Amino acid sequence: MPVELGAEFMHTAANPLRPVLRAAGFEERRGVSSHLPSESFRPRLESFLAASCTPEESISVEALVQRHATDAPAAQLLEEAFGAQRGREELRRTSATDAMHELELELADDEFMGEHNFRLPAGWGTVVDHLAQGLHCETGRRVEHIGIEAGGIVVEAVGENGPLQYRAEQLIVTVPLGVLKNGDIQFTPALPAEKSAAIQAMTTLDILKLVFVFDGDVWTFDSPVQQTRPSPSTWWHSTWDGAPRDETVIVGWAVGDEARRMLQEPPEVMTARAAASLSAMLGRPDHPPRTATFHSWGADPFTRGSYSHVPPGAPRDIRDRLAMPTGDRIFWAGEATAAFRSRTVGGAYASGARAAAEVLDARSRLVEAAS
Structure with a gap:
């Protein structure tokens, strides 16, 4: 069964990916509802x-x-x-x-975040593979510089065998916000002041997701979500309905101050504490998980944080500013630029569709200018 260290749920019934994946034959299962609004x-x-x-x-x-x-x-x-x-x-x-x-x-x-959540038993990796069909994709390349010059874009990257260079007429930048904030990609000429200000005005969230796999069916609670102390304070049963019951996947979730406190500990200490807390909650203190893992998105040089966040003091239209094209050459996508449902896979997908439309619109202007 796929284990998701990052995005796990397909949020909202109106998610733009749902009809795409249904048409492709992907199976979806109902997930945990984290917010059921009261009648009034x-x-x-x-x-x-x-x-x-x-x-x-x-x-x-x-x-x-x-x-x-x-x-x-x-x-x-x-x-x-x-x-x-x-x-x-x-x-x-x-x-x-x-x-x-x-x-x-x-x-x-007419739908609040958390009302309708869905799982993809095949895992998000298979969705990426499906959407990438027919495309030429290269991985393991760290982009270091993006330059605009006469007639197009030059992208300089580093791969396992050394420097690489790519040329294009137009470019969509869709790296995580943390990578932009850290200045890992340099731009020539420098980005407009408003774009740079938008990047720095937003923040990335401190979120910790731990994944534990137990042998057998160990989740005995009626509810798929449990709140406990000590940290992490939120746990959910991550084994999708209909999966074989020879193992149980349980996720521990911490955000904000709680996540920051936990991340100050050495990874092995933090994971051991969380595993002990979970085993105690399950009433099986002598039944440790078969595997325990997490991924530090903040320490990952290709993400430098989890998803985006708008802190006090940021302009109301900050995501629109981040999404605004840079001339007719550079365009911006990714969950941080999503006008709605940011921080979700659906929001990221919608931002990509918006950026693609912007590219085509600008392309017509470039062709007209060249003729």
Whole structure:
């Protein structure tokens, strides 16, 4: 059974990838619903958003909640409204304007993040292989420089056998935000000031995902999700429905301050502590997992962090600024540039479709200018 160290779920019933994968014959299974809105949530949220002024860009969600949680019903509404944000980062580190804008988009879409989650038993790797059919793909190349010169783009990279150079008329940049923030790719001429400012204004999240595999069927809880102490505080049963029961895959999940504390420990110590906590939760302290692993996306030079995040102080349209083409030559895609459902595979896919349309539109202008 595939084990996902990164993205695991296909979020939302309206995910743009669902019809593509269904047409290709991919099997999907219903996953854990992490947010089931209460009956009165939608109308109450609509009333709150209609009555609330757009907060200053410097305001955090934590400050917004403190300002508006004037009674128990208001506090309950805000706790439910911003639960998804709390599941990614501390509210004090989260932009109130961005969080409220996301809620407005979800209301318009009539689906909140976490209501409908799906699994792909074949694994996301098979999806990548399917989408890449017919394309010439090269891996193991670290891009170091992108230059614009007369007539097109020059990309300089390093492979296992030394330097490489590629030429193209146009280019889509879709590397993770952390790679851009770290300056791992140099641009000539330098990127416009607004683009550089957009890259630096956003942050990458500190998220820790640990994956444990046990022999046999060891998950005895009615709910597929459990909250515990000590860290990590969230666990879920990651074995998809219908999978053989000769093994159980369980995921431990930590975000924000909790993840940062755990990542300060040596990996072997952190993993051992988490495994012991999980075995105790399962009521099997003498039954350790067969395998225990995690991937440090923050330490990975090809990601330098997990998915993107908008902190207090960032402009409301920060993702649009990041997505804006650089002339008619360089275009931008990836979850950080997604106008909706950022931080998801679906959002990343939609951003790629948007960038492809921009390339074709600009190409017509380039052809016209050359004629």
